[in-house]
Amino acid sequence: xxxxxxxxxxxxxxxxxxxxxxxxxxxxxxxxxFFWAASYGQLYPxxxxxxxxxxxxxxxxxxxxxxxxxxxxxxxxxxxLLQWLGAPGGSIELRDELLLxxxxxxxxxxxxxxxxxxxxxxxxxxLRHLETIHSERGIPSDAFPVRVLDLGIGHHRxxxxxxxxxxxxLGIDAADENxxx
Amino acid sequence: xxxxxxxxxxxxxxxxxxxxxxxxxxxxxxxxxFFWAASYGQLYPxxxxxxxxxxxxxxxxxxxxxxxxxxxxxxxxxxxLLQWLGAPGGSIELRDELLLxxxxxxxxxxxxxxxxxxxxxxxxxxLRHLETIHSERGIPSDAFPVRVLDLGIGHHRxxxxxxxxxxxxLGIDAADENxxx
DNA sequence: CCTTCCATGTAACCGGTTACATGATTGC
DNA sequence: GCAATCATGTAACCGGTTACATGGAAGG
Numbered sequence: 001x002x003x004x005x006x007x008x009x010x011x012x013x014x015x016x017x018x019x020x021x022x023x024x025x026x027x028x029x030x031x032x033x034f035f036w037a038a039s040y041g042q043l044y045p046x047x048x049x050x051x052x053x054x055x056x057x058x059x060x061x062x063x064x065x066x067x068x069x070x071x072x073x074x075x076x077x078x079x080x081l082l083q084w085l086g087a088p089g090g091s092i093e094l095r096d097e098l099l100l101x102x103x104x105x106x107x108x109x110x111x112x113x114x115x116x117x118x119x120x121x122x123x124x125x126x127l128r129h130l131e132t133i134h135s136e137r138g139i140p141s142d143a144f145p146v147r148v149l150d151l152g153i154g155h156h157r158x159x160x161x162x163x164x165x166x167x168x169x170l171g172i173d174a175a176d177e178n179x180x181x
Numbered sequence: 182x183x184x185x186x187x188x189x190x191x192x193x194x195x196x197x198x199x200x201x202x203x204x205x206x207x208x209x210x211x212x213x214x215f216f217w218a219a220s221y222g223q224l225y226p227x228x229x230x231x232x233x234x235x236x237x238x239x240x241x242x243x244x245x246x247x248x249x250x251x252x253x254x255x256x257x258x259x260x261x262l263l264q265w266l267g268a269p270g271g272s273i274e275l276r277d278e279l280l281l282x283x284x285x286x287x288x289x290x291x292x293x294x295x296x297x298x299x300x301x302x303x304x305x306x307x308l309r310h311l312e313t314i315h316s317e318r319g320i321p322s323d324a325f326p327v328r329v330l331d332l333g334i335g336h337h338r339x340x341x342x343x344x345x346x347x348x349x350x351l352g353i354d355a356a357d358e359n360x361x362x
Numbered sequence: 363c364c365t366t367c368c369a370t371g372t373a374a375c376c377g378g379t380t381a382c383a384t385g386a387t388t389g390c
Numbered sequence: 391g392c393a394a395t396c397a398t399g400t401a402a403c404c405g406g407t408t409a410c411a412t413g414g415a416a417g418g
Binding site (some may be wrong): 005009010012015017032034035036037072081082083084086087088089090092093094095096097098099100101102103104105106107108110111112114115118122143144145147148150151155158159162163166173 | 186189190193196206213215216217218243262263265266267269270271273274275276277278279280281282283284285286287288289291293295296297299301303324325326328332335336339340343344347353
């Protein structure tokens with residue numbers, strides 16, 4: 001069977017340990033969000049579909065009188081997960097509006113610094129965020145999530161470096177107004 | 182009015198010079214594709230919508246008996262383009278399935294090299310492609326499209342570097358089997 | 363002649379986001 | 391008592407991809 005993007009992250013998260021839909025969302029937001037997001041609007045229906053397909057089970061596990069369902073992988077679910085992990089390939093897609101603005105910046109040169117600034121801000125914020133997570137982790141540093149976190153940090157660092165270089169070349173003094181509003 | 186992603190790239194490309202839908206697609210595939218794609222299925226309907234909204238005009242310009250429409254920006258279209266370019270912000274979205282696999286690789290450690298190899302291949306191929314474009318350009322190197330091209334090259338270079346480092350740390354000898362099938 | 367390229371378009375499908383609706387629990 | 395958080399879900403909308411359909415022109 002074909003698995004949607006949301007299905008993949010569900011399977012992966014449940015592969016780590018059983019969780020509720022809410023927990024999955026939390027985990028995604030705290031880790032894969034920057035390269036793989038998921039919304040409730042996809043999450044819950046997808047959990048149902050996976051259950052229907054026999055890849056996950058759900059079990060009521062209320063907290064007091066508060067409704068709660070814990071999902072876990074079935075054998076079929078785990079095997080689907082492993083099959084995906086072992087399969088070669090996988091798509092990488094990027095959609096970067098700021099880069100597009102920069103690409104067209106010669107149509108209105110005065111707007112270039114704006115786009116470049118926005119780009120720098122974006123990557124700097126993301127970088128800071130990931131570094132915070134990194135410093136707060138209690139996980140062994142050889143685990144793959146941490147490796148991926150490091151890749152993310154390196155990625156944003158590289159962009160910040162490049163952007164600053166370009167800003168210099170263009171003679172923009174991005175006078176570092178990094179204060180909160 | 183609100184502009185879709187496809188509308189933005191249309192406006193930008195027409196901002197450079199009048200073109201047919203086909204020409205826009207060619208230009209996108211040759212330049213922004215890696216961070217901003219567009220398909221015919223969106224392009225043609227979107228051109229119509231923009232025409233309906235008075236942002237572009239279309240004019241028949243057949244090549245011999247072969248049907249062809251050249252589109253150009255109206256004043257309203259150009260002002261919409263400039264407004265977008267000048268506006269702050271813009272979203273950056275990434276969806277990287279290979280990174281997701283790597284993230285979950287501790288669930289099946291033997292699959293890690295596969296994902297890592299795929300990741301390296303992806304960035305190396307993209308890098309080579311962009312470098313080819315770069316070496317073939319006849320454009321002045323201070324133009325923004327070239328700047329963006331350079332950013333793309335730097336981006337993929339940084340990834341290749343990181344991936345090779347990680348492969349080394351994991352003790353994978355990605356024995357460089359870069360031959361075609 | 364036949365393939366490749368130029369050129370325009372549509373219909374079906376899909377995956378995802380946003381906004382909304384509901385309600386219990388916890389902690390100030 | 392009130393706000394924040396836990397928790398589940400749905401409906402409307404949207405933007406995009408894929409596959410299909412059609413046909414003329416150019417070049418080997």
